[in-house]
Amino acid sequence: MFVRIATERSPRPNSLRDFGMTCSSNTIVSLSEFTYKKGTEVYGEKEPAEYVYQVKVGAVRSYKLLTDGRRQIGAFHLPGDIFGLENDGAHRFTAEAIIDTTVHLIKRQSLEMVAKSDVMVAKNLFRMTTANLHHAEDHMLLLGRKTSLERVAAFLLEMDKRLTAAGVIALPMSRRDIADYLGLTLETVSRALSRLHELGVLGFVGNTQRQIVLQDRAKLASLDLQS
Amino acid sequence: MFVRIATERSPRPNSLRDFGMTCSSNTIVSLSEFTYKKGTEVYGEKEPAEYVYQVKVGAVRSYKLLTDGRRQIGAFHLPGDIFGLENDGAHRFTAEAIIDTTVHLIKRQSLEMVAKSDVMVAKNLFRMTTANLHHAEDHMLLLGRKTSLERVAAFLLEMDKRLTAAGVIALPMSRRDIADYLGLTLETVSRALSRLHELGVLGFVGNTQRQIVLQDRAKLASLDLQS
DNA sequence: CCTGGCGATTGATTTCAATCAACGAAAGAC
DNA sequence: GTCTTTCGTTGATTGAAATCAATCGCCAGG
Numbered sequence: 485m486f487v488r489i490a491t492e493r494s495p496r497p498n499s500l501r502d503f504g505m506t507c508s509s510n511t512i513v514s515l516s517e518f519t520y521k522k523g524t525e526v527y528g529e530k531e532p533a534e535y536v537y538q539v540k541v542g543a544v545r546s547y548k549l550l551t552d553g554r555r556q557i558g559a560f561h562l563p564g565d566i567f568g569l570e571n572d573g574a575h576r577f578t579a580e581a582i583i584d585t586t587v588h589l590i591k592r593q594s595l596e597m598v599a600k601s602d603v604m605v606a607k608n609l610f611r612m613t614t615a616n617l618h619h620a621e622d623h624m625l626l627l628g629r630k631t632s633l634e635r636v637a638a639f640l641l642e643m644d645k646r647l648t649a650a651g652v653i654a655l656p657m658s659r660r661d662i663a664d665y666l667g668l669t670l671e672t673v674s675r676a677l678s679r680l681h682e683l684g685v686l687g688f689v690g691n692t693q694r695q696i697v698l699q700d701r702a703k704l705a706s707l708d709l710q711s
Numbered sequence: 712m713f714v715r716i717a718t719e720r721s722p723r724p725n726s727l728r729d730f731g732m733t734c735s736s737n738t739i740v741s742l743s744e745f746t747y748k749k750g751t752e753v754y755g756e757k758e759p760a761e762y763v764y765q766v767k768v769g770a771v772r773s774y775k776l777l778t779d780g781r782r783q784i785g786a787f788h789l790p791g792d793i794f795g796l797e798n799d800g801a802h803r804f805t806a807e808a809i810i811d812t813t814v815h816l817i818k819r820q821s822l823e824m825v826a827k828s829d830v831m832v833a834k835n836l837f838r839m840t841t842a843n844l845h846h847a848e849d850h851m852l853l854l855g856r857k858t859s860l861e862r863v864a865a866f867l868l869e870m871d872k873r874l875t876a877a878g879v880i881a882l883p884m885s886r887r888d889i890a891d892y893l894g895l896t897l898e899t900v901s902r903a904l905s906r907l908h909e910l911g912v913l914g915f916v917g918n919t920q921r922q923i924v925l926q927d928r929a930k931l932a933s934l935d936l937q938s
Numbered sequence: 939c940c941t942g943g944c945g946a947t948t949g950a951t952t953t954c955a956a957t958c959a960a961c962g963a964a965a966g967a968c
Numbered sequence: 969g970t971c972t973t974t975c976g977t978t979g980a981t982t983g984a985a986a987t988c989a990a991t992c993g994c995c996a997g998g
Contacts, residue, residue, distance in 0.1 A: 529938070548852045550936040556852040571841035576848055606833075613840055614798035620847035621785055621803055625775045627854035628783040628894030632985065659946065667855030669986055674947055691994080693946060709777040711756070859955065886976060896956055901977055918964080920976060 503566075503595065503605045516589045520581035526568070529578045533570040535589045539563050542585025543656035546577035547664065557665040559619065560657065562647050569612055583656045625711060627667045635666040636676035637708040640686065644698055652689055653696040680704070730793075730822065730832045743816045747808035753795070756805045760797040762816045766790050769812025770883035773804035774891065784892040786846065787884065789874050796839055810883045852938060854894045862893040863903035864935040867913065871925055879916055880923040907931070 517540065520526055526537065526544060537544075544561040558577055561567040568579060570592075599606040626635055639662060643653050655662075659670040666673065677693075680686050685704050689695035698704060744767065747753055753764065753771060764771075771788040785804055788794040795806060797819075826833040853862055866889060870880050882889075886897040893900065904920075907913050912931050916922035925931060 548848070548938050550852070550856060550938065552936065554856040554936075556855040558848055558851055571837060576845060610798060610837055610840070613837070613844060617840060617844045617847060618803060620844060620851060621775070624785055624847060624850055624854055625777070625783040627851055628891075629777060629781040658944095664855075670946080671948085671987080672985055675985090678947070709779065709781075711775050711777065885974090897976080898957080898978085899955055902955090905977070920964095 503598075503608050517586060518589055519584065519586045522581055522583050522585075524581050526579040526581060526587070527575050529575055531575050532573050533568060533575050533592055535568060536566060536592055536595055537561075537568045537579075538566045538588040538590075540586040540588055542587075543582040544579050544585055544587075545582050545657065545661055545665075546579050548577055555664045556667070557661060558623070559616075560661075560665065562656075566612060569609065569616075571613065582661065622711070630709070632666075632668055632672050633676050633679065634708050635668060636662075636673060636680065637704050639666055640680075640696070640698065640704060641701075641708060644701070651697060653698070655694040655696065680707075730817075730825075730835050744813060745816055746811065746813045749808055749810050749812075751808050753806040753808060753814070754802050756802055758802050759800050760795060760802050760819055762795060763793060763819055763822055764788075764795045764806075765793045765815040765817075767813040767815055769814075770809040771806050771812055771814075772809050772884065772888055772892075773806050775804055782891045783894070784888060785850070786843075787888075787892065789883075793839060796836065796843075798840065809888065849938070857936070859893075859895055859899050860903050860906065861935050862895060863889075863900060863907065864931050866893055867907075867923070867925065867931060868928075868935060871928070878924060880925070882921040882923065907934075 520542075527533070527535075529548060539561050541563055543563075544565075544567060545557050546559045546561065546567060547555050547557040549555050559567070560582075561579075568575065570576065595605075595609075599609055626638055630638065640653070643655065647653060657665075659673050663670040663673045668676075677686070677696075681688070683700075683703065685698070685700045685707075687697045687699055689697055747769075754760070754762075756775060766788050768790055770790075771792075771794060772784050773786045773788065773794060774782050774784040776782050786794070787809075788806075795802065797803065822832075822836075826836055853865055857865065867880070870882065874880060884892075886900050889895075890897040890900045904913070904923075908915070910927075910930065912925070912927045912934075914924045914926055916924055
């Protein structure tokens, strides 16, 4: 679980741009790439945070478990997303590859070193933390006060914004994952999706139930109440 | 609602220490004090964030509303707590005084100016945002996956840590506030507290139900599952 | 090819918390 | 001080989602 064979790549790291790295601060930062097989752990809760990750291809779930196995997924990480960024030393979630996933790894220490000298990078680390906070704040409202249909509608709208290619939402995660993200059971998620299908809000592509086309975004948005 | 008559105070700001202000960076920062009457708004959601606040005495609730009135309280701010800190310009919550509350106000702009030159201050702003993030992450687990009894137990343990004076938890907020923080109804909160009373976990002080003594912290902790 | 397992849907039933309702006690208003 | 309102508790009932259960279809593996 803890073995990470990081393939070193040639010079000129490129995804560091996402941290706002300027041309002047071309410090050598160890940047590598790694692929996790479907279902494998990227890191565990409370483990020391050695790396920061960026999804290249694939999808990752971040979750917390209660001792009896109840699971709450805090976020899904999709291509382009940076995750595992911890201000203090330890990870707050367990992260797992939902499907085969390739990530860029940046050594946390080296990133922090760069941040010390490069104000732009430091600012962007702050911005990312703030974005995570905003997501969590919105999600508290969803988990505390929204109905099952509202939650599923909100989920679809979020995914629509984040991973639509050619008008199709290709979900990498199972109904159980969605349920654990929304604080529901998989059956309730399934029923809500069926209901939205009946209502003409969405359609399924082909014979898989993980490819969804939104047919009425306005109606979907009206089902999720605004803050 | 928007009138804020800020009483300017004499030199030598003192609560700026909580931002990690060093002696060297004794820049003049406008620091004032203001009192909000019970039930009044400190700021509204989406309002531009002009000030950062620190509770001197009293208590504040931060919440989001759905259009139909459902409310989710994201946090309670108790004496010593800093709130209203926004990285970008606008507030994410509405903040209201739960009881008469006196706050220190710091102009956001001046704080940011100090942060630019004082690394210590900047670091502390980051640390505070991270602490808020951690709280929200833990609260997602509570809202998504815990039972009513577990939520109330967790709430009591949180308050015990934060505002116990002489072994008594003097709650400033109503049952409805607690309910809206925990994603429950006030009746469910009341029943859970009664149940904990029956179980000998807590007692009520005097003839008010807002003063609680924990009589069995171990049992209470066992009722709230660990992450 | 068959077979076993997983994922998803759908139906039947249960359950926990919400809702509806009544009451008593404390806090504010005048 | 009295009146009114708000707050909290408790009981009865309802209801939305959870749980239990069956079935179907799709892969993956032998």
